[in-house]
Amino acid sequence: DAGVTQSPTHLIKTRGQHVTLRCSPISGHKSVSWYQQVLGQGPQFIFQYYEKEERGRGNFPDRFSARQFPNYSSELNVNALLLGDSALYLCASSSGTGVSGELFFGEGSRLTVL
Amino acid sequence: AQRVTQPEKLLSVFKGAPVELKCNYSYSGSPELFWYVQYSRQRLQLLLRHISRESIKGFTADLNKGETSFHLKKPFAQEEDSAMYYCALSGRGVNAGKSTFGDGTTLTVKP
Incomplete structure (x- = not known):
């Protein structure tokens, strides 16, 4: 198993554009979460999806x-990009059974907004 | 609101010395606490969680509910322990998977 995979690994956009980031969870994992990590800070929770339904949203x-698809993969979309959206976007999967909050992370998508 | 605080951004020790990475949290309820580690050029990965009460790579962490702390300790640091360490908490049940992270501590173990 390749673990959690994310694409693209790096991308550069300009202000006002939109971006779509993709994530494939570990096989058998039904929950996907998205985090934003700005340089020098810890990951900040954006969304959690479980069984294609939104379970939580950060600030x-x-x-x-x-959104989450029937095969449990997920997309994160950001519209009207701002300079402050430049960050590493991490996807994490978990079994989603509610027993444990242990997360398995992808390598991230590094977004630069110019 | 839930919050995780790691007071030290940087921590440097010599090989063989004890090391303690501090973590304090606030959460209204019964959280699950984790330590994640990120080695150079690797993805973020779980190091240990409080419910398993196990030692991983010589590291242990005890949940102190009275002090709301979950400090990470190792009696004898090794150079390969040099990494970024994040403390995190999550809820249980339907709130599992929505984790709050601290800002991390960079540990450097000098030879």
């Missing part, structure tokens, strides 16, 4: 949206 504007 992020409506420009951020996500």
